[in-house]
Amino acid sequence: MLDTTQKRSLSQLPKATLVDFVSDVYGVDKLLDKKIERLLLQSDKPKLIKKLTSNLKGLRRRRKFLDYWEYSDFVTELHYLADDVMSLYPERPKACLDLLELFIDSTDSSLERVDDSYGEIGDLYRSLTSSWLKVAATCYQQEKQILPVDEQDILSHAWLEKVKAMADDNDYGTKDNLLAGIGQLFSEPEIRGLISDYQQEYEAILIKEADHKEATKGFKKRDYEVDYTISQEKSRIESALEEVAKALGDVELFEVIYREIHPKRPLHPRYLVDLIEFLMDAEAYDLALGHLTDEWQSDDLQYKLKRLELLNQIYEQQNDIEAQLKVLGEAFELQPSVRRLKAVMAIATPAQQAYWRKKSYELAAQQDEVVTAISLLLALGEVDFANKIAVxxxxxxxxxxxxxxxxxxxxxxxxxxxxxxxxxxxxxxxxxxxxxxxxxxxxxxxxxxxxxxxxxxxxxxxxxxxxxxxxxxxxxxxxxxxxxxxxxxxxxx
Incomplete structure (x- = not known):
């Protein structure tokens, strides 16, 4: 990509020079040819829209699997298409939205044609979802402005159903950010209505699950296909409820919903983390602390360290240095590392630093992993001691x-x-x-x-x-x- 200086130099070239250059490179590369053709169509929006519509419909129909050496060209083509579609916004939001929806409909087709180990194609489709939210917000507001007030509820319902349908069609996880971002599109009452819809669906699936269990009680052979279908549907609604509740930002409602989805007590740390991180994002630090001190139960080192990490983040926001030093020190003793030692030393007083230096020597001597022991000593500036331990x-x-x-x-x-x-x-x-x-x-x-x-x-x-x-x-x-x-x-x- 050209830098600012290069772009400025390019803008100063004679128009004829640029025209001759573009003419010369046309025909050298197929992807570049398509880009030039679309660029030429920028002055004729109807033709550009027609061309993009044709290309995106063709993209959705493609089935040929691409070899690894074709991956880069395919990614480039998708980026070109995305740029051209978004070039219509904000001048033509409705046309841009229609093309984005055509593009998003090709998600499964594109991801099934390549090995997306690098994740570039998945990331591009995730960015399309974010673009859709931005453009959809403009279109929705424009549609509301031309409707009588008594008909706006019908429009709102239609848009809510559209969002739900898009969120449900998410086999590859590229629309995970859709529900989380609906605050751009809907008002608080609309989001609460959407939550209510999902809650009704959730109650229905719970009843269906209970009825199925009762009907198959005592059977030696279960209908695993039905079990799987119910489980998938339940998981989909749970995920949707969590994301929409997060988007609303109502701490009390989110906690109620989260408890309904995860009723088991005590709540496993892997679920508590999600709840606590939401509370922290909402700056509900006292509630988050309550879960970290009263409810957290785990002997697993991974979760012990995660708990201390979350506590540290909260104390840092509250500017509670004493409490922060305590949890940082505890984490360092549980799993010594140079990073944790530096975090402790950064906020410790000179007297406290002397204590932790002494503690670091003790911990270095106790380490099973020689690299950890040596790294700690080097972080303390004990080069000779590190040499001796290494020998x-x-x-x-x-x-x-x-x-x-x-x-x-x-x-x-x-x-x-x-x-x-x-x-x-x-x-x-x-x-x-x-x-x-x-x-x-x-x-x-x-x-x-x-x-x-x-x-x-x-x-x-x-x-x-x-x-x-x-x-x-x-x-x-x-x-x-x-x-x-x-x-x-x-x-x-």
Missing amino acids: KRHTEFTDLHYITLTQLLKELPAETDLLQVIIYRSLLDDILDNARTKAYGHAARYYKKLFQLDFLVSKMNRDYNDLITPQAYTRALIQKHGKKYSFWERVEN
Whole structure:
């Protein structure tokens, strides 16, 4: 994409130069040709709308699966289409909305034609939903303005039904943001009416579920297809209720609805998190704290840490430094990390920092993972101590993944020469022991780096202690891998 300066320079070119350039590139690339054709249609909106309508209908009908090398071109084509559709807004909102709906109708077709592992196509369709809400809000307001007051309820009902139908057709999750954003489109009374509709549907599905269970009681074989259908419908309505209640922003109503959907007590932390995060977004911190202190029950480390993370966020908003330091310290003790240590030190007083430095030494010594122990010591500036721990536990480095080792190398200060020797030896041994011939170039670089490090170790008068000397390491390497000639050739070059 051109920057501002380049665009300014481009605008200063003679019109004929630009026309000649566009003429020259036309025919070079199919996607670019389509973009040029649509650009030419910008001055003729009816023709542009007709062209886009034809292209979007064709997009929905396509079925041929695309190979991975065609993915990028397809993404580009979709972006071009989206840009062209939105170019009609706000001048022609109704036409833009109709085209957006045609585009959104192609969701399933497009996602079934490609491997969207990168998520770019899913993201584009999610952005279409956001665009639809913006354009729909304009269209809805325009339609209301030309209707008598006594007919506006009929219009409102029609729009509510349209939104519900769109939200229900969401197999790939690209419309997850539709109900969450309906505040752009509907008034508070309309949203409350929509909630009421979903509540009625929910009561009906609960009755249907209870009746089915009663009818099949005592049967050895269940009708799993019916069970699945009821479960899916129930899940759909629950999700819709939650999203619409969030969009309304009524804390009390949301909590009532959430309790109806998740009646089991105590509520599992994975459900409590959703409730608490909504309360925090609504700045209902006292209610959120109540759930975090009175109701939260879990021995799972993951949820213990999540609870402390949420508490920290609340105390930070309330500017309660003392309470914040307490939960940050508790999280650090539960699962020590450099990130958590830095968070503690950032708000601690000098006296408190001294306490946490001492605590960090103790925790570093207790760590099962050598990388965590060393990272904590380095964060405290204890380079010599980190070197000693690394030497003492050097055998543990052979079990670490090369990505972990290479990432650690990037973060090490210069004085960690012994630690670097251990890491480079581990990387080198891994490549040669497993005969990773494609990585021999890296192995040769590691080998040469070891000579430089060994010189530094000697210069600093450090003792290898439990590590074998450079001379012994080199002899062992030659004895074990002396016949890996392609490696040694790279060492010589």
